[in-house]
Amino acid sequence: MPSHILKENSSDSARLWWREAAIYQVYPRSFQDSNGDGEGDLLGVISKLDYIKSLGVDAIWLSPFYTSPNKDGGYDVSNPRDVDRRFGSISDAEALIESAHKYGLRIIVDIVPNHFSTEHVWFQEALKSPPGSTARARFHFYDGRGVNGDIPPNNWCSIFGGSAWTRIKEIDGKPGQWYLHLFDSSQADLNWENNEVKRDFEKTLRFWLDKGVDGFRIDVAHGLVKDKILQDHRDPEGLTRALRLDVSDMPRDERESLLSDVPFFDREGVHEIYRNWRRIFDSYSGQRMSVAEAWVHPSSRATRYVREDELHQIFNFDFLIAEWDASFLKSAIDRTLHEVSAVGAPATWVLCNHDSPRLVTRLGGGELGSKKARAMALLTHALPGGIYIFQGEELGLEDGSIPDHRRQDPVYFRTHGADKGRDGARVPIPWSAGLPHYGFTSGDPWLPMPDGWDALAVNSQNSAESYLELYKKSLAMRRELFTLNGSEGKTDQRLQKISWIDSPHGVLAFRRGEHFILYSNTTGQHLDLTLEESANDFTIALSSSPGARADGGLLHLPDHTTVWLAGPR
Numbered sequence: 236m237p238s239h240i241l242k243e244n245s246s247d248s249a250r251l252w253w254r255e256a257a258i259y260q261v262y263p264r265s266f267q268d269s270n271g272d273g274e275g276d277l278l279g280v281i282s283k284l285d286y287i288k289s290l291g292v293d294a295i296w297l298s299p300f301y302t303s304p305n306k307d308g309g310y311d312v313s314n315p316r317d318v319d320r321r322f323g324s325i326s327d328a329e330a331l332i333e334s335a336h337k338y339g340l341r342i343i344v345d346i347v348p349n350h351f352s353t354e355h356v357w358f359q360e361a362l363k364s365p366p367g368s369t370a371r372a373r374f375h376f377y378d379g380r381g382v383n384g385d386i387p388p389n390n391w392c393s394i395f396g397g398s399a400w401t402r403i404k405e406i407d408g409k410p411g412q413w414y415l416h417l418f419d420s421s422q423a424d425l426n427w428e429n430n431e432v433k434r435d436f437e438k439t440l441r442f443w444l445d446k447g448v449d450g451f452r453i454d455v456a457h458g459l460v461k462d463k464i465l466q467d468h469r470d471p472e473g474l475t476r477a478l479r480l481d482v483s484d485m486p487r488d489e490r491e492s493l494l495s496d497v498p499f500f501d502r503e504g505v506h507e508i509y510r511n512w513r514r515i516f517d518s519y520s521g522q523r524m525s526v527a528e529a530w531v532h533p534s535s536r537a538t539r540y541v542r543e544d545e546l547h548q549i550f551n552f553d554f555l556i557a558e559w560d561a562s563f564l565k566s567a568i569d570r571t572l573h574e575v576s577a578v579g580a581p582a583t584w585v586l587c588n589h590d591s592p593r594l595v596t597r598l599g600g601g602e603l604g605s606k607k608a609r610a611m612a613l614l615t616h617a618l619p620g621g622i623y624i625f626q627g628e629e630l631g632l633e634d635g636s637i638p639d640h641r642r643q644d645p646v647y648f649r650t651h652g653a654d655k656g657r658d659g660a661r662v663p664i665p666w667s668a669g670l671p672h673y674g675f676t677s678g679d680p681w682l683p684m685p686d687g688w689d690a691l692a693v694n695s696q697n698s699a700e701s702y703l704e705l706y707k708k709s710l711a712m713r714r715e716l717f718t719l720n721g722s723e724g725k726t727d728q729r730l731q732k733i734s735w736i737d738s739p740h741g742v743l744a745f746r747r748g749e750h751f752i753l754y755s756n757t758t759g760q761h762l763d764l765t766l767e768e769s770a771n772d773f774t775i776a777l778s779s780s781p782g783a784r785a786d787g788g789l790l791h792l793p794d795h796t797t798v799w800l801a802g803p804r
């Protein structure tokens with residue numbers, strides 16, 4: 236085991252670091268370029284560790300940097316145990332893990348078990364092997380239907396648009412079998428009934444665990460096992476639409492009914508895989524953890540992935556689509572806390588990631604969008620559980636507008652432009668106002684960076700009122716108020732719960748422990764509220780926008796604002 240494995244310190248072992256962690260998602264391609272090729276890389280990440288540390292987060296989750304033709308932002312892996320040249324080398328990855336640990340930052344890496352790139356040696360071998368061969372058995376290869384076999388084995392649609400099947404040419408050059416791909420045709424789904432597949436992923440887990448990573452983010456964790464693979468679905472296009480987060484044009488009953496039985500998601504068999512993986516994680520020292528990306532329906536089924544002998548966390552994506560609306564937020568919070576408490580797992584909170592619009596954009600953009608986003612972040616940072624922060628979220632970035640000819644996301648191409656895809660959220664980070672490409676690269680950035688981001692650049696956000704400072708303050712205060720109880724480092728169970736305070740329409744207020752109260756005003760009106768008597772001597776510790784005041788039991792709360800009130804200790 237490398238000597239730099241993060242040692243558990245006394246407070247860690249008492250509290251299991253990941254339960255309340257703030258984890259910062261780095262999308263390496265867009266973080267910092269060190270060699271002028273226009274794409275971020277691992278040395279770039281190393282050069283910014285001091286910045287990440289200054290945010291006050293506990294860990295970094297790195298999106299894929301493995302060998303990949305990069306047809307889907309690296310989620311099309313052709314060698315999961317090597318680093319793509321565009322990102323550097325294996326020794327850069329080792330240096331990153333070691334340097335991060337020196338900063339006291341843990342490293343979580345992505346693992347992508349649902350599919351391999353069609354450039355993976357296994358797929359290339361399958362292409363050269365006959366139907367029925369062991370090389371084909373690692374994927375889902377089937378003959379087509381119809382006289383000439385030119386109708387796909389079933390009618391499933393790809394999540395990215397179009398059919399979920401692509402037909403190959405056999406070695407003799409004739410049209411041959413079809414392979415399944417739930418995503419892009421460059422991402423062939425693996426057959427998880429196959430023991431070689433299972434063993435290969437265990438090898439990959441150990442490869443990175445041996446290198447000292449602290450955990451894994453499991454991509455499409457709910458998708459590995461497929462049922463009824465040779466049956467048509469009653470409404471494959473409807474199902475693809477129903478699976479979209481932002482679907483609004485489908486009657487609720489229909490959506491519920493489609494999502495209640497998805498033949499390729501959330502099948503019982505996935506849990507056995509994670510029980511095996513958990514045994515591997517637990518065989519290593521240092522509290523290695525895992526977090527599942529699993530879109531399941533109803534959301535209560537998500538807790539099945541975080542049972543005691545399975546994974547540690549599952550992303551809760553409720554806030555990815557949440558409006559800035561008190562009643563929606565309150566019921567999402569209640570439901571999440573209730574569900575996870577049943578299995579003893581911590582909640583997680585996610586405001587944006589590399590697959591979704593940036594929060595400020597989603598909340599309408601501009602000054603008002605930014606004001607609401609700050610308020611929403613402050614609300615999120617006060618909730619029990621772990622939080623995930625997507626690079627640039629702490630700067631209040633909006634989606635970049637990308638001309639169509641510069642788009643890269645396969646979603647855009649597979650939907651023939653009907654869905655613009657996810658590139659907007661993946662625009663590189665503006666580090667320095669005034670420098671070409673804001674100091675991200677000395678070359679041409681792989682996605683265009685907007686004009687007018689000077690004020691959002693990291694080096695411009697020094698004032699106490701900046702977006703970045705709000706994140707730094709709330710992350711530091713969150714740790715002080717909720718994670719550690721004094722010097723003993725023990726988690727106070729009372730801090731794991733919140734209790735709602737009756738409040739007017741559009742306002743959300745809760746207590747967490749004896750010394751903390753939060754108020755969020757989701758309305759466009761300034762409000763004067765009366766605090767509970769026991770909170771008369773509470774003062775404002777943090778506010779998402781200026782103008783909030785608490786005096787003599789009265790709280791003056793500006794529109795679209797969250798405040799943290801702290802009581803005397």
Ligand code: GLC
Nearest residue numbers: 307308310418454455589590
């Ligand atoms: C996950 C990733 C996404 C990728 C997809 C297919 O949802 O977050 O970026 O496109 O899996 O691997």
